[in-house]
Amino acid sequence: MTTTEGNAPSATTPEIGGVGHSVRRKEDDRFVQGGGQYLEDITLPGMLHLALLRSPLPHARVVKIDASAAEQLPGVVAVVTGEALAAHDLAWMPTLSGDTQAVLATDKVRFQGQEVAGVVAESPYIAWDALELIDVEYDPLPPVVDPKRALEADAPLIRDDKEGQTDNSCYQWEAGDKAATDQAFAEADTVVSLDTHYPRSHPAPLETCGCVADLNPVTGQATIYMTSQAPHAIRTLFAMVAGLPEENIRVVSPDIGGGFGNKVPIYPGYVVATAASLLIGRPVKWIESRSENLISTGFARDYHMHADLALRRDGTMLGLRVNMVSDNGAFYADAQPSKFRAGLFHVVTGSYDYPAAHVVTQGAYTNKAPGGVAYRCSFRITEASYLIERLVQNAAYELGIDPAVLRMKNFIRPEQFPYHTPTGFVYDSGDYGAALQKALDHVAYAGIAQEKEEARKEGKLVGVGIASFTEAVGAGPSKDYDIAGLKMFDSAELRVHPTGKAILKLGTKSQGQGHETTYAQIVANELGIPASDIAVREGDTDDTPYGLGTYASRSTPTSGAAAVVIARKLREKARTIAAHLLEASEEDLDWEPGRFVVKGAPDRGVTIQDVALAAYTNFPDGTEPGLEGVHYYDPPNLTYPFGSYVVVVEVDEETGVWSVRRMIAVDDCGVRINPMIVEGQICGGLAEGFAMSAMQYITFDEDGNCIGSNFMDYLIPTAWETPRFELDETVTPSPHHPIGAKGVGESATVGSPAAYVNAVIDALAPFGIRNIDMPVTPARVWEAMREAKAGT
Amino acid sequence: MQVTVTVNGVERNGDVEPRMLLVHFLRTTLDLTGTHVGCDTSNCGACTVLLDGKPVKSCTMFAVQANRRSITTVEGLKQDGQLDPIQQGFKEMHGLQCGFCTPAMMLVSKALLDRDSDPEEDDIRWALSGNLCRCTGYVNIVKAVQWAANEMQRATP
Amino acid sequence: MYPAEFDYVAPTTLDEVLAVLAERGDEAKVLAGGQSLIPMMKLRFAFPEALVDVNRVPGLDSLEESDGHLRVGALVRHNDVVTSEVVRRANHTMAAAAPWIADPIVRNLGTVGGSVAHADPLGDWASVMLACGADVVARSTTGERVIPMADFISGPFTTALEPTELLTELRVPKYAGGGGGAYLKMERKVGDYATVGVATHLDLDGGGTVTAAGVALTSVAPHNIKAVEAEQALVGQTPSDALFAEAADLAAGAAEPRDDVRGTAEYKREIVRVFTRRGLAKALELAHAS
Numbered sequence A: 001m002t003t004t005e006g007n008a009p010s011a012t013t014p015e016i017g018g019v020g021h022s023v024r025r026k027e028d029d030r031f032v033q034g035g036g037q038y039l040e041d042i043t044l045p046g047m048l049h050l051a052l053l054r055s056p057l058p059h060a061r062v063v064k065i066d067a068s069a070a071e072q073l074p075g076v077v078a079v080v081t082g083e084a085l086a087a088h089d090l091a092w093m094p095t096l097s098g099d100t101q102a103v104l105a106t107d108k109v110r111f112q113g114q115e116v117a118g119v120v121a122e123s124p125y126i127a128w129d130a131l132e133l134i135d136v137e138y139d140p141l142p143p144v145v146d147p148k149r150a151l152e153a154d155a156p157l158i159r160d161d162k163e164g165q166t167d168n169s170c171y172q173w174e175a176g177d178k179a180a181t182d183q184a185f186a187e188a189d190t191v192v193s194l195d196t197h198y199p200r201s202h203p204a205p206l207e208t209c210g211c212v213a214d215l216n217p218v219t220g221q222a223t224i225y226m227t228s229q230a231p232h233a234i235r236t237l238f239a240m241v242a243g244l245p246e247e248n249i250r251v252v253s254p255d256i257g258g259g260f261g262n263k264v265p266i267y268p269g270y271v272v273a274t275a276a277s278l279l280i281g282r283p284v285k286w287i288e289s290r291s292e293n294l295i296s297t298g299f300a301r302d303y304h305m306h307a308d309l310a311l312r313r314d315g316t317m318l319g320l321r322v323n324m325v326s327d328n329g330a331f332y333a334d335a336q337p338s339k340f341r342a343g344l345f346h347v348v349t350g351s352y353d354y355p356a357a358h359v360v361t362q363g364a365y366t367n368k369a370p371g372g373v374a375y376r377c378s379f380r381i382t383e384a385s386y387l388i389e390r391l392v393q394n395a396a397y398e399l400g401i402d403p404a405v406l407r408m409k410n411f412i413r414p415e416q417f418p419y420h421t422p423t424g425f426v427y428d429s430g431d432y433g434a435a436l437q438k439a440l441d442h443v444a445y446a447g448i449a450q451e452k453e454e455a456r457k458e459g460k461l462v463g464v465g466i467a468s469f470t471e472a473v474g475a476g477p478s479k480d481y482d483i484a485g486l487k488m489f490d491s492a493e494l495r496v497h498p499t500g501k502a503i504l505k506l507g508t509k510s511q512g513q514g515h516e517t518t519y520a521q522i523v524a525n526e527l528g529i530p531a532s533d534i535a536v537r538e539g540d541t542d543d544t545p546y547g548l549g550t551y552a553s554r555s556t557p558t559s560g561a562a563a564v565v566i567a568r569k570l571r572e573k574a575r576t577i578a579a580h581l582l583e584a585s586e587e588d589l590d591w592e593p594g595r596f597v598v599k600g601a602p603d604r605g606v607t608i609q610d611v612a613l614a615a616y617t618n619f620p621d622g623t624e625p626g627l628e629g630v631h632y633y634d635p636p637n638l639t640y641p642f643g644s645y646v647v648v649v650e651v652d653e654e655t656g657v658w659s660v661r662r663m664i665a666v667d668d669c670g671v672r673i674n675p676m677i678v679e680g681q682i683c684g685g686l687a688e689g690f691a692m693s694a695m696q697y698i699t700f701d702e703d704g705n706c707i708g709s710n711f712m713d714y715l716i717p718t719a720w721e722t723p724r725f726e727l728d729e730t731v732t733p734s735p736h737h738p739i740g741a742k743g744v745g746e747s748a749t750v751g752s753p754a755a756y757v758n759a760v761i762d763a764l765a766p767f768g769i770r771n772i773d774m775p776v777t778p779a780r781v782w783e784a785m786r787e788a789k790a791g792t
Numbered sequence B: 001m002q003v004t005v006t007v008n009g010v011e012r013n014g015d016v017e018p019r020m021l022l023v024h025f026l027r028t029t030l031d032l033t034g035t036h037v038g039c040d041t042s043n044c045g046a047c048t049v050l051l052d053g054k055p056v057k058s059c060t061m062f063a064v065q066a067n068r069r070s071i072t073t074v075e076g077l078k079q080d081g082q083l084d085p086i087q088q089g090f091k092e093m094h095g096l097q098c099g100f101c102t103p104a105m106m107l108v109s110k111a112l113l114d115r116d117s118d119p120e121e122d123d124i125r126w127a128l129s130g131n132l133c134r135c136t137g138y139v140n141i142v143k144a145v146q147w148a149a150n151e152m153q154r155a156t157p
Numbered sequence C: 001m002y003p004a005e006f007d008y009v010a011p012t013t014l015d016e017v018l019a020v021l022a023e024r025g026d027e028a029k030v031l032a033g034g035q036s037l038i039p040m041m042k043l044r045f046a047f048p049e050a051l052v053d054v055n056r057v058p059g060l061d062s063l064e065e066s067d068g069h070l071r072v073g074a075l076v077r078h079n080d081v082v083t084s085e086v087v088r089r090a091n092h093t094m095a096a097a098a099p100w101i102a103d104p105i106v107r108n109l110g111t112v113g114g115s116v117a118h119a120d121p122l123g124d125w126a127s128v129m130l131a132c133g134a135d136v137v138a139r140s141t142t143g144e145r146v147i148p149m150a151d152f153i154s155g156p157f158t159t160a161l162e163p164t165e166l167l168t169e170l171r172v173p174k175y176a177g178g179g180g181g182a183y184l185k186m187e188r189k190v191g192d193y194a195t196v197g198v199a200t201h202l203d204l205d206g207g208g209t210v211t212a213a214g215v216a217l218t219s220v221a222p223h224n225i226k227a228v229e230a231e232q233a234l235v236g237q238t239p240s241d242a243l244f245a246e247a248a249d250l251a252a253g254a255a256e257p258r259d260d261v262r263g264t265a266e267y268k269r270e271i272v273r274v275f276t277r278r279g280l281a282k283a284l285e286l287a288h289a290s
Helices: A028-032 A068-072 A082-086 A124-131 A178-186 A231-242 A268-280 A290-296 A381-399 A403-410 A432-443 A445-457 A515-527 A556-582 A608-617 A675-694 A747-763 A778-791 B022-029 B085-092 B102-115 B121-127 B139-155 C014-024 C037-042 C078-082 C085-090 C092-100 C112-118 C125-132 C228-234 C241-254 C265-289
Strands: A048-054 A060-066 A076-081 A092-094 A100-102 A115-121 A135-140 A169-176 A190-201 A210-215 A222-226 A249-252 A284-287 A299-311 A317-327 A356-364 A460-470 A490-496 A502-506 A534-537 A589-592 A595-598 A601-607 A628-633 A642-652 A658-668 A726-729 B002-007 B010-015 B048-051 B054-057 B070-072 C007-009 C028-031 C050-053 C063-066 C069-073 C135-140 C143-148 C153-155 C166-173 C178-186 C196-204 C210-218
Touching (some): A028 B085, A048 A124, A048 A268, A048 A290, A060 A115, A076 A082, A076 A124, A076 A268, A115 A268, A169 A178, A178 A317, A178 A356, A190 A381, A222 A231, A222 A268, A231 A249, A231 A268, A299 A381, A317 A381, A381 A403, A381 A460, A381 A747, A432 A445, A432 A460, A432 A642, A432 A726, A445 A460, A445 A642, A460 A747, A490 A556, A490 A608, A502 A515, A515 A556, A556 A589, A556 A601, A556 A608, A556 A628, A595 A608, A601 A608, A642 A747, A658 A747, A675 A726, A675 A747, A675 B139, B002 B022, B054 B102, B085 B102, B085 B139, B102 B121, B102 B139, C014 C028, C014 C050, C014 C135, C014 C166, C063 C085, C069 C085, C069 C112, C078 C092, C078 C112, C085 C092, C092 C178, C092 C196, C092 C265, C112 C125, C112 C166, C125 C166, C125 C178, C125 C196, C125 C210, C210 C241, C228 C241
Parallel strands (some): A317 A356, A502 A534, A658 A726, B002 B070, C007 C050, C028 C050
Antiparallel strands (some): A060 A135, A076 A115, A092 A100, A169 A356, A210 A222, A210 A284, A299 A317, A460 A642, A490 A502, A490 A628, A595 A601, A642 A658, B002 B010, B048 B054, C063 C069, C069 C166, C135 C143, C135 C166
């Protein structure tokens, strides 16, 4: 274990509830009483309801829109079309990736479900009645559904709205060193390859996206309640897009019922609602249905990946080549750092030590919903981690080396940190071998061969799968990271009240991660004020310091660090005041959580509460009154959580049905602020990993129809299908984070899919099967076995 | 049409279109926003309430069907200023993260414990298999129900 | 998400229900559990002019044995079957199927009769009733009809019921001798429709010979079907692994599955084979135990 002196947090009592305590969540009181205030719960006087008409076709010219019958329906206040928005220059909007996206279609529709018109009415029932009365004439065009087909020279052009766009290429980006990689491959004894498609998935938080736009015609103030994981960034972008003065825009993110990256982008519904409110002069609420959420909002994954791993005969890894084509849908709307067109996919070298890698990526436009960066993907690390961990297992089979042994042999060793990867990451700390060993011990790995034998006698196939992932979170240092130009720092503003309580405000925004509790614990640890005495605020842009929001597991590494820094600054000021109260010099004071005490005179002390009062009533000459400050934290690096997951499955050879016998997860996210909350995050991610590996995906037929646009087709496992999990940990603090914490929200979603899939492939190894793409359904397992048996 | 529904023990009245879904009647007409809408195909269970003590999806019923019947929503769990054991269990065992599925999960759990005071883990997962959660992976929801079951047995003489 | 407008009546007697159906049957739908109808109305795939809510009519929810039948009233909920001691003794196919209908919450409102009348080819109850040789009882203002289940469903969502008729009960014959049955359902998750469902039913005489056999299939044809050749191969025979394997092959042959997201036609056909074999074995086990 590596620890940097000075960043191991000191212990506090359970009453104070600092770092390391499983403090029960403060926010739960309102949620368990039905008192959460989610977007759909918000009602304003005079509020109207917006419903959106969507295209049934994936690719077509819009010939004519006749909304006259809809406008006549009693209760309808307005019908908005692309033409009306175009008059205000609002028919198109910029995306977070520097592209443009249609708000309401003008020339063409480019994906099934694309927004075509909006009805504003007195009730949602009437609005949906009116949608049926809008008559749209379409002239169908051939849809492009396969991204590789999209990139062919003769494919239909999707983005003919973009000047100079002559093909369906969305971006091209590469990382690493081609020459060095070629050299490595030339020296290799073996090259192992894998072709795999990480299918399109969708975060599908249980609450869909929505907003209430309230543009007050008298004051000119725009208040937009929005399900947004990044309210400050949204406010700035709204100011630029809508031309509203930024000081008059207030974005308020209320309680959010799950985000997972789905609630980062700006959606057409937000813009139409805002425009409608502006034009009509009344508040307008838009809340999408589940079908709309699945068919049109920020999806995840859809990477077509090919990788080659060069190795020596003895299993030493030498180099990695990756070619990837991403399906970005009709508009390039990824919410990711602007410098990296494929997100952090180039972390694909994984947990292993080898000198050369070359990653070539290509994005394609297709006639599908826009996006790709979402669903706890950590900016595409889900895709990268899946690829390398699947490839490593195949390499193990190819070389006849045990997959655990092959990993151990090639892991980056603890003494190699900070470790520079061939594609430009600097991993801060890690002990990959310790985590894997712990997981192997839990599963009694040495006995698995025996378990397989015994299962075979009962006609069952047993397999074991490993995934040893390295994550990269906490975007990020201003040198390399920005979204739409906004650097990815974050913030914390802390005020201690005269009565010794405190209020902490941050630029992040929880969607269930427990920030009202964990951030309070951070400050409690530094100042000794009980966490229960510290109120935490996020989400209201008028009331919180500027920040880039919560996604990509960045809150603890950025705002968490900012909270530590500002709390320590206030503690230094508190020391000055304490010295004044105790009539001692600052150097003569010791600090124990919550109290300054004179060295050698333990009964001469003042509590932090005494100091707080004094900051307003009895402060020394020359000291600024109050006990308050704000810090903007520009992280020096990302942080790198990691872990090893081991899954044991059994497969029914007759039906292809598989189930998890054991799922062991050993995670290392550095110092854990609230172990209970960390474990909750991990369990959620392990379940999502299972979902994607087993059943959950969006697909399209050859006509561009979306299959998976409602919960009958998009399958989310229930408590019955979801496996039980066994959790353990190692702790390797981050050397550069003020309390050594790393962030954990996405680790399990990143790392677990490969573990589940590796286990099923391992069960089928006797048939020589090397790959089944996710979702690994019983039908696909059965087909693979049948094909393999027919081949022999 | 006039409807009279007893909600959380109190008789409530409304004048509604027949097509108004029960969930909208609760949320909009009666201002009880603790019951949530999570989907449009009756798959997610976020809208679950108790109809005469039995879990039903309030998005798959019309308000008029509830005429002269009795509904319990999440707002009715707290009695005499005290949280129900199931509510305490969810707090104690970190059974919620975003909270959106939680009202439904608690009501279904309560109905389970009313008929089976000592369920096995499999029984709990089976009873909850009509309710989706995206955040927790269900692990702590199960623990919350087990906590509540223990608490209720402890409290019963 | 929001249904279209409709007229609503909630009669309190069966005669009132039938009178409304006689007058408005063509444009009205019966509302029992509503767990299939209301979702269709919310997506506006169904938009009846009127709904006749039958939930307040007394006497439609009886679940009892009489005259050698198990009588399942129109308002018997799926969960009533799950918890029924009567069913547990009287019909193993029904007992096996009930817990796998939809999800636990839907089972509190959805009805067996409603499911059969709805005739979704992915629905489970119709296969159970086909395998067990049940009869449908339909009432209208002109009287009562008894329709054998084998004649009831003619296509997807298409039954022999007239718009003026209400399905009032299902009559399931009781086992003559030692009987057993099973329902095996391949579903991707709880709440999904069947990828494949197989209902089996066996009635044995004192010597262990099969006197009646039922094999019916869900989701592998335009509507729920009986695997008639498989049934005929079983009747009059002594059960054995070889016999069940033969019946399983015949059942697989009777299926007309299609490729879709749940699997290929070959896969589904194979599951029919496997589930028929397993379901007959289970039926035999229960028949011996009784």
